Every structure is written in C-alpha cells, then in structure tokens.
Amino acid sequence: MLNFYTQKVESYLENYRLPVSPVNLYEPLVYFLGLGGKRLRPVLTLIAAELGGKSADEALHAAVSIELFHNFSLIHDDIMDNAPIRRGLPTVHEKWNSNIAILSGDVLLVKAYELISKQNKEHIPDLYHLFNKTAIEVCEGQQMDMDFEIREDVTIEEYIAMIRLKTSVLLGCALEFGFLISNQSVENRKNIYDFGVNLGIAFQIQDDILDLYGDPDKVGKQVGGDVRANKKTLLYLTAEKICKNLNNNKLNILKGTKDLDKKVQETSAFYKEIGVLEETQKYLNYYYDSAMKYLELVEVNSSKDNLHQMVNYLFNRQS
Amino acid sequence: MLNFYTQKVESYLENYRLPVSPVNLYEPLVYFLGLGGKRLRPVLTLIAAELGGKSADEALHAAVSIELFHNFSLIHDDIMDNAPIRRGLPTVHEKWNSNIAILSGDVLLVKAYELISKQNKEHIPDLYHLFNKTAIEVCEGQQMDMDFEIREDVTIEEYIAMIRLKTSVLLGCALEFGFLISNQSVENRKNIYDFGVNLGIAFQIQDDILDLYGDPDKVGKQVGGDVRANKKTLLYLTAEKICKNLNNNKLNILKGTKDLDKKVQETSAFYKEIGVLEETQKYLNYYYDSAMKYLELVEVNSSKDNLHQMVNYLFNRQS
Numbered sequence: 001m002l003n004f005y006t007q008k009v010e011s012y013l014e015n016y017r018l019p020v021s022p023v024n025l026y027e028p029l030v031y032f033l034g035l036g037g038k039r040l041r042p043v044l045t046l047i048a049a050e051l052g053g054k055s056a057d058e059a060l061h062a063a064v065s066i067e068l069f070h071n072f073s074l075i076h077d078d079i080m081d082n083a084p085i086r087r088g089l090p091t092v093h094e095k096w097n098s099n100i101a102i103l104s105g106d107v108l109l110v111k112a113y114e115l116i117s118k119q120n121k122e123h124i125p126d127l128y129h130l131f132n133k134t135a136i137e138v139c140e141g142q143q144m145d146m147d148f149e150i151r152e153d154v155t156i157e158e159y160i161a162m163i164r165l166k167t168s169v170l171l172g173c174a175l176e177f178g179f180l181i182s183n184q185s186v187e188n189r190k191n192i193y194d195f196g197v198n199l200g201i202a203f204q205i206q207d208d209i210l211d212l213y214g215d216p217d218k219v220g221k222q223v224g225g226d227v228r229a230n231k232k233t234l235l236y237l238t239a240e241k242i243c244k245n246l247n248n249n250k251l252n253i254l255k256g257t258k259d260l261d262k263k264v265q266e267t268s269a270f271y272k273e274i275g276v277l278e279e280t281q282k283y284l285n286y287y288y289d290s291a292m293k294y295l296e297l298v299e300v301n302s303s304k305d306n307l308h309q310m311v312n313y314l315f316n317r318q319s
Numbered sequence: 320m321l322n323f324y325t326q327k328v329e330s331y332l333e334n335y336r337l338p339v340s341p342v343n344l345y346e347p348l349v350y351f352l353g354l355g356g357k358r359l360r361p362v363l364t365l366i367a368a369e370l371g372g373k374s375a376d377e378a379l380h381a382a383v384s385i386e387l388f389h390n391f392s393l394i395h396d397d398i399m400d401n402a403p404i405r406r407g408l409p410t411v412h413e414k415w416n417s418n419i420a421i422l423s424g425d426v427l428l429v430k431a432y433e434l435i436s437k438q439n440k441e442h443i444p445d446l447y448h449l450f451n452k453t454a455i456e457v458c459e460g461q462q463m464d465m466d467f468e469i470r471e472d473v474t475i476e477e478y479i480a481m482i483r484l485k486t487s488v489l490l491g492c493a494l495e496f497g498f499l500i501s502n503q504s505v506e507n508r509k510n511i512y513d514f515g516v517n518l519g520i521a522f523q524i525q526d527d528i529l530d531l532y533g534d535p536d537k538v539g540k541q542v543g544g545d546v547r548a549n550k551k552t553l554l555y556l557t558a559e560k561i562c563k564n565l566n567n568n569k570l571n572i573l574k575g576t577k578d579l580d581k582k583v584q585e586t587s588a589f590y591k592e593i594g595v596l597e598e599t600q601k602y603l604n605y606y607y608d609s610a611m612k613y614l615e616l617v618e619v620n621s622s623k624d625n626l627h628q629m630v631n632y633l634f635n636r637q638s
Contacts, residue, residue, distance in 0.1 A: 076425060099465060100462075102398060103395070103399065103458055103465075105425075106395060106428070107458040113454075124443060125440050128435075128436055128443065132432050132436060139344060140426070142422060143341040143419075143422055147341060
C-alpha cells in the first residue's frame with residue numbers, strides 16, 4: 001500500500017524538470033535527487049492529506065517540497081561532515097566541489113519554497129509559516145550536532161533536543177502539511193505534528209541502537225560505525241551516565257582501543273552488561289508510545305491504517 | 320530625505336532579535352548584520368511602497384527580508400570567493416569557519432522568508448512568488464560568475480546576463496515588493512521592476528569603471544583591483560573584443576605584467592587609447608537611460624522625487 005504513495009512521489013520527481021543551465025548549478029541536483037532514498041517524508045504528507053479527506057494528488061507539490069528540503073539539508077550537511085559517500089555514491093562536494101555543493105544546495109532550498117507556492121493560494125501562508133519554523137529548527141539541530149562533536153559535557157536531554165530539531169520536526173511538518181491542505185482543525189494538526197516528532201525521535205534512537213546491534217545485512221552498513229568514530233549517540237551518552245554513577249572507567253579504556261573490530265565487539269558486550277542497551281530501549285519505547293498516543297488523539301473519519309503500516313515499516317526493519 | 324528610510328531600516332534591524340542559542344549559529348549573523356552597508360535594497364522597497372500610496376512602515380518586514388537575503392548571499396559568496404574581508408572586517412568563514420558560514424547563511428535565508436510571512440496575508444503568495452524567482456536567479460548569477468572565472472570565451476552579452484541575475488534582479492524585486500504591498504497594477508509592477516533591473520545593471524557597470532578610473536579616496540578601495548586580479552569585467556571584455564578586431568596583442572602582454580602598479584597604469588591608459596572606456600560608458604548610458612524610461616512609464620499620483628534622488632545618489636559618487 002505504501003508503494004502507491006512512493007510511486008506518486010517518484011513519478012512527480014521524474015517529471016520535475018530543473019533548468020539545464022547553469023550546468024554546474026543544476027546537474028548536481030539532478031544527480032542527487034536521482035540517488036533515491038525512501039521518500040519517507042513526502043509519503044507522510046500524502047497519507048496525512050488523504051487521512052484528512054483530500055486526495056494525495058492535492059498535496060503533491062507540498063509533499064515534494066519537503067523532499068527537496070530534506071535533500072538540500074543532506075547536501076549541505078555532507079559538506080560540513082566531510083562525508084564522501086551518500087547512498088553508495090559520491091556526495092556533491094566530492095563529485096564536484098564545495099562551492100558547487102553550497103550553491104546548488106542553496107538553490108534547492110529555494111526550489112522547495114517554489115513548490116509550496118504551487119499549492120492552493122488559501123493554504124500558502126500557513127504552509128510557509130510552518131515550513132519556515134521547521135527549516136530554522138533543522139538548522140539549529142545541525143549546529144547543535146556540530147557543537148556536540150567538540151563538547152565533552154553533552155547530556156541525554158540535550159541529545160534528545162538535538163535529534164528532535166535535526167531530524168524529527170521535519171516528519172511532524174510533513175504530516176501537518178497534509179492536514180493543513182485538508183483543512184483539519186488546529187488541534188488535529190497539533191496531534192499529527194506531535195505524532196510525527198515523537199515518531200522521529202523514536203526512529204533516530206532505533207537508528208543508534210541498530211548501528212551497534214543490528215544485523216549488518218539488513219541495516220546495510222558496517223556494524224558499530226558510531227563506536228568506531230566515537231560518536232556521541234544515545235547509547236554512548238547513556239553509558240557515560242551509568243559509568244559515572246558506577247565510578248567505572250571502562251568506557252574511557254574502550255574509547256581508546258586501537259583495534260576497531262575488538263572495540264566494537266567489547267563495547268557492544270559492555271553496553272549490554274551494564275544495562276545501556278536496556279536503558280536506551282526504554283527511551284525508544286517512551287517516544288514510540290508517545291507517538292502512538294498522539295496518533296490516537298487525531299480525530300478523523302477515515303482509517304489510520306496507512307500510518308500504522310508506515311510505523312510498522314519503520315520499526316520492523318529487523319523482523 | 321533618503322536618510323529617513325535608512326533610519327527606519329536601521330532601527331528595525333536594531334530591534335530585530337535573533338535567538339541566542341545555538342551561539343555558533345546566530346552570533347555570526349548578529350556580527351554580519353552589524354557590519355552595516357548602505358541598506359540600499361530595503362530603502363527601495365520603502366520608497367516604492369510610499370510611491371504606491373502606502374506608508375513605508377507597512378512594507379518594513381518585506382523590506383528587511385530583502386536585506387537579510389542580500390546578507391545571506393554575501394556570506395555564502397564570501398566563502399566561495401575565499402574573501403577574507405568584508406566592509407573592513409573579517410568575513411564569517413574567516414572569523415569562524417566555513418561550516419558555520421554555510422549554516423548561518425542557510426538560516427539567514429530562512430529568516431528572510433520568515434519576515435515575508437509577517438506581511439498582510441493577502442500579499443504573502445505574491446511576495447513569496449517573486450522572492451523565489453529572484454532568489455533562484457541570484458544563485459544562477461553567482462554560478463555564472465564562478466564559471467566565468469575559468470572560461471576564456473565569455474562574451475559581453477553573457478557578462479550582462481550574469482550581472483543582471485547576480486545583482487540587478489534583487490533591486491527590481493525590492494522595488495516590486497513595495498508596489499505589491501501598495502496593490503499597484505501588474506503593468507506598474509512590471510515597469511518599476513524593469514526600472515530596478517536596468518538601474519542595477521548600470522550601477523554594476525559604473526562599479527567596473529570606477530574600479531579603474533574612480534578617485535581612490537571616494538571609491539574607498541585600491542585602484543584597479545579588477546585589473547590586478549585579471550577579473551573579467553565589462554572593461555576587460557570590451558578591450559578583448561576591440562583588440563581582437565584590431566589584431567592587437569597588447570592586452571595579453573598587459574595581463575602578464577608582473578609589476579601590478581605599472582599594470583594598472585598602463586591598462587588604464589591603453590583602455591582609453593583604444594576606446595574601451597568610451598564603449599563601456601555607452602553601455603552604462605544605455606542601461607541608465609532604459610531605467611529612466613521605465614521609471615517614466617510608472618503611473619502614480621505621488622511624486623517620484625525620492626527615486627530620482629536615489630538615482631542621483633547612486634550615480635554621483637564621484638562628483
């Protein structure tokens with residue numbers, strides 16, 4: 001069923017014509033948008049629009065605007081993170097150069113705004129208002145993430161605040177776009193938004209867990225990448241907190257382990273041993289449950305099956 | 320009289336509160352917006368709004384949105400041009416770093432959009448529509464400018480097309496913002512826009528000329544900076560064209576001159592000798608005259624004195 005919506009987004013993007021010139025501005029965008037991805041965010045907009053009583057097609061421009069924004073933020077984040085690879089292929093700054101990645105990212109952000117302008121005039125001010133708020137928050141989240149890399153006193157609360165801004169509010173925005181377009185009440189809009197934000201936080205926490213405990217074949221990347229790079233994930237911050245309480249120095253020793261495969265193996269075992277995995281799963285469950293409560297509060301006549309299906313899709317990657 | 324409008328913009332910016340945190344995201348913006356500048360673009364919006372029969376105050380959010388956009392583009396351009404100094408002080412990427420300059424630039428662009436959302440709801444869709452179109456063109460102009468640096472076959476027509484996009488359409492947009500807010504006819508809007516675009520092209524050409532022939536005390540920078548850096552300005556492209564027709568190789572010899580003061584002096588004399596200065600001034604006059612014709616076509620009841628004053632201010636820097 002979700003394929004129905006993904007197809008709509010893919011076919012919109014296939015017919016989406018960017019100008020040909022200047023080649024160095026637009027070619028990187030054609031390349032990057034063609035790298036694929038799950039198109040998760042625009043699908044949420046389409047499902048929400050239908051749930052609110054409109055057709056998916058009536059929300060397509062707005063849905064794809066969210067996808068363009070998401071890709072803009074990836075292009076710029078990749079420069080800042082110095083990431084060479086995205087979806088198995090070279091990032092824009094790697095394939096071209098940083099200047100081209102900056103500027104084509106900029107124009108993609110404006111292109112996202114441009115698509116919003118194609119929705120019905122009556123919805124434009126509200127869509128822009130929510131989009132601006134969300135875009136600002138995403139930038140704030142990215143800055144916090146960069147700040148955390150060089151800080152040694154990051155708390156769990158700060159980490160949750162960061163992933164909320166960097167990745168989760170955009171899911172809320174995507175869903176609320178669908179409800180704005182289907183003229184839902186302010187309360188319904190708030191509830192679907194909060195469903196999205198909590199879902200996003202839970203999803204990001206699951207991502208942290210799968211990075212270390214996921215089946216590498218199913219997760220699609222090397223196990224323990226975060227541990228290898230000493231990334232401050234929720235697992236790490238939880239371990240830090242527990243170790244502090246226990247006066248246990250093992251985390252620092254593990255961090256310095258030169259043999260990276262050994263480091264991953266031992267960290268994985270240690271986290272289980274001192275209850276880090278269990279504690280992190282509690283966070284995941286808390287945000288997952290919050291999301292489901294907000295979804296329950298959404299009052300519509302149609303069935304919420306598609307959203308439940310999406311939730312199952314997102315949280316059963318291993319099963 | 321123009322001071323009246325500049326004051327309004329300055330006082331708006333003084334009261335404009337950016338969030339405090341994340342510090343690394345917003346501090347660079349407070350710094351950069353505080354570097355000053357002529358606030359030319361927002362003043363144009365305010366004058367146009369009054370000319371159209373509204374008060375300047377009714378267009379203030381939109382006016383400052385143009386100024387924020389302009390500053391966003393400067394922050395990102397400075398990274399791409401590797402420019403260490405802006406208005407006598409370090410650029411953002413120099414004072415902080417490139418990542419911070421990318422991200423604070425991004426958020427400033429969104430902040431520009433946010434201000435547009437503060438205008439009356441009835442005007443928001445049209446303001447956004449024009450702003451999107453303009454922002455895309457400015458990015459295209461910047462890309463063309465970067466492409467020109469490594470191209471050896473740039474034509475005069477391409478150069479004019481580049482400065483039109485990179486700098487002039489924003490003046491047109493600033494003026495049309497004022498006319499959109501004062502509910503002017505489509506025809507009036509088109510004419511004030513074209514006035515701005517042509518004015519911008521004339522102004523940029525004047526800038527090229529003053530770089531080599533201006534009084535250094537009045538221009539406020541080293542004479543012949545463009546010649547020293549072998550920049551492809553209108554003077555250079557015109558010289559190239561004339562030399563090609565004359566089968567004259569002197570331009571290439573001048574370009575390679577190691578003694579930079581001598582290079583500037585001899586280029587300056589050579590351009591006069593073969594008629595480059597005169598030809599370039601013809602271009603300037605053409606776009607200046609076009610601008611004035613479009614201004615004439617604008618049909619309003621109030622006096623256009625403020626715009627004429629602005630034009631005099633822009634084109635009498637030397638007198």
